[in-house]
Amino acid sequence: MAKIAVLGYGTVGSGVVEVIETNYASIAKRAGEEVEVKSVLDLRDFPGDPIQEKIVHDVDIIINDPEIDVVVEVMGGIEPAFTFVKKALEAGKSVCTSNKALVAAHGPELLAMAKARNLNFMFEASVGGGIPIIRPLNQSLTADEITQITGILNGTTNYILTKMSKEGSSYEDVLKEAQELGYAERNPEADVEGYDACRKIAILTSLAFGSTVNFEEVCTEGITKISTEDFKYAEKLGCVVKLLGTSKKIGDKVYAITAPFLIDATHPLYNVNDVLNGIYINGNVIGDVMFFGAGAGKLPTASAVVADVVDCVKHKGTNVMTVWTSEKMQLGDINDVERYFFVRVKGSVDKNLAEVEKAFGDIDVVEVEGIDGEFGFVTAPMTEKAFNEAAANVDMINRIRLDKTSLS
Ligand code: HSE
Numbered sequence: 088m089a090k091i092a093v094l095g096y097g098t099v100g101s102g103v104v105e106v107i108e109t110n111y112a113s114i115a116k117r118a119g120e121e122v123e124v125k126s127v128l129d130l131r132d133f134p135g136d137p138i139q140e141k142i143v144h145d146v147d148i149i150i151n152d153p154e155i156d157v158v159v160e161v162m163g164g165i166e167p168a169f170t171f172v173k174k175a176l177e178a179g180k181s182v183c184t185s186n187k188a189l190v191a192a193h194g195p196e197l198l199a200m201a202k203a204r205n206l207n208f209m210f211e212a213s214v215g216g217g218i219p220i221i222r223p224l225n226q227s228l229t230a231d232e233i234t235q236i237t238g239i240l241n242g243t244t245n246y247i248l249t250k251m252s253k254e255g256s257s258y259e260d261v262l263k264e265a266q267e268l269g270y271a272e273r274n275p276e277a278d279v280e281g282y283d284a285c286r287k288i289a290i291l292t293s294l295a296f297g298s299t300v301n302f303e304e305v306c307t308e309g310i311t312k313i314s315t316e317d318f319k320y321a322e323k324l325g326c327v328v329k330l331l332g333t334s335k336k337i338g339d340k341v342y343a344i345t346a347p348f349l350i351d352a353t354h355p356l357y358n359v360n361d362v363l364n365g366i367y368i369n370g371n372v373i374g375d376v377m378f379f380g381a382g383a384g385k386l387p388t389a390s391a392v393v394a395d396v397v398d399c400v401k402h403k404g405t406n407v408m409t410v411w412t413s414e415k416m417q418l419g420d421i422n423d424v425e426r427y428f429f430v431r432v433k434g435s436v437d438k439n440l441a442e443v444e445k446a447f448g449d450i451d452v453v454e455v456e457g458i459d460g461e462f463g464f465v466t467a468p469m470t471e472k473a474f475n476e477a478a479a480n481v482d483m484i485n486r487i488r489l490d491k492t493s494l495s
Pocket of ligand 1: 241242283383
C-alpha cells in the first residue's frame with residue numbers, strides 16, 4: 088500500500104482525493120499496489136466532511152511521517168509551496184504538483200533535488216490541465232528536434248473569449264462563471280493578463296529545449312484590451328481571437344510570446360473552444376502533433392496529478408530522467424519576429440487611408456457595418472520593430488497579431 092499526503096484541500100486537492108476514491112481498484116492495478124490518501128494539509132477544518140479525520144494543520148506531521156511515500160502539492164503560489172516541496176524531497180518523498188508558478192520558477196532545482204535522492208518531482212498537471220503534454224515531451228517526442236510549440240494554454244481565458252465571441256456575453260459575467268466553475272486562478276489577473284499562459288509556455292519551451300526559459304523574459308499580453316468591436320472585425324476576417332502561448336525556433340534562436348492572436352479556420356487551434364486547451368507541436372522528423380482536451384477544472388487536473396502519483400509509485404527508488412537544466416536559455420528578441428498585424432485606427436478610409444498606407448505600405452482594409460469613426464486593416468508581414476515604428480504615425484485604437492500556423 089502506498090500512502091500519500093495532499094497539501095491543499097481546494098479545487099484540485101479535493102479532486103485528487105475524489106479521483107483516488109473513485110478509481111481505487113484500477114489505480115491499484117496500474118500502480119502495482121493500492122494508493123491511499125493518509126493526510127491532507129489545510130489551514131481550514133471541514134466539520135461534518137469525512138475528510139476531516141485526515142486533515143492536519145502542520146506540514147511537519149506529513150514530512151516526519153515515514154509511511155508517506157508521495158506528497159501532492161496543490162496549494163498554488165510559490166510560498167509556502169516551495170519550502171514544503173523541498174522539505175518533502177529532503178525527507179525522501181517524491182512530489183507531484185499542479186503548481187505552474189512553482190515549476191516555472193524552480194523546476195530545474197526541484198528536479199535536481201529529486202534526482203540526487205532517487206526520487207521524482209512530477210508536474211504533468213502544471214500545463215494543459217488533464218491533457219498529457221509534459222510526459223509526451225519528456226518521454227515520447229525524444230527523437231525529434233522541436234521547432235514549434237503553439238498552444239491555447241489557459242482554460243479561463245479561452246472560456247471567456249469563446250463566450251464573448253459566440254454569445255456576446257460580457258467580460259465580467261463570463262469571468263465570474265469561470266471562477267464559479269473552478270477554472271480561474273485564485274487571482275484571476277494571472278489568467279486574464281496572460282501570466283498563467285506565460286508560465287506554461289515557459290515550462291514547455293524549457294522541456295522542449297532542455298534549458299531554462301525565464302518566464303519574465305517572455306513577452307506577455309493578456310485579453311483585457313479585446314473589445315466587442317475586435318470580435319466583429321475578427322468575424323469579418325473569418326477569424327477568432329485566441330490567447331496563444333507560442334515558441335518557435337528560427338535559425339538558432341527560440342522566440343516566445345504569450346498574447347491574443349487572430350487565427351483563421353485553417354489554424355489547428357481554431358476549433359479549440361470553451362475551457363478546452365489545445366497544444367500544437369512541430370518536430371523536425373515527426374511533423375505535426377496535436378494535444379487537445381480539458382485544460383482546467385477539478386477532475387481533469389486531478390486526473391493528471393494522480394497519473395503522476397501512479398508513476399511515482401511505479402518508480403519507487405528510481406528517478407525518471409527529465410532533461411531540464413538550470414542553464415539559462417537566451418530567447419531571441421521578439422522585435423525581430425516578422426508577422427501580420429490587424430490594426431484599428433481612428434478616422435475613415437476616405438480621409439485617412441493615405442496616411443495609413445504611408446506608414447504601413449501595402450495593407451488590406453477591413454470595414455464592419457455599424458462601426459463608425461474608425462476602420463481596420465491587415466498589414467503585410469512586418470517585424471514587431473517595424474510595426475511599432477509605423478504605428479507611432481497613426482491614431483491606433485488597438486492591434487492584434489495574426490498567427491498563420493497551419494498543418495503541414
Ligand atoms: N487557471 C488555469 C486555467 C487553471 O484557466 O487554465 C489550469 O492551469
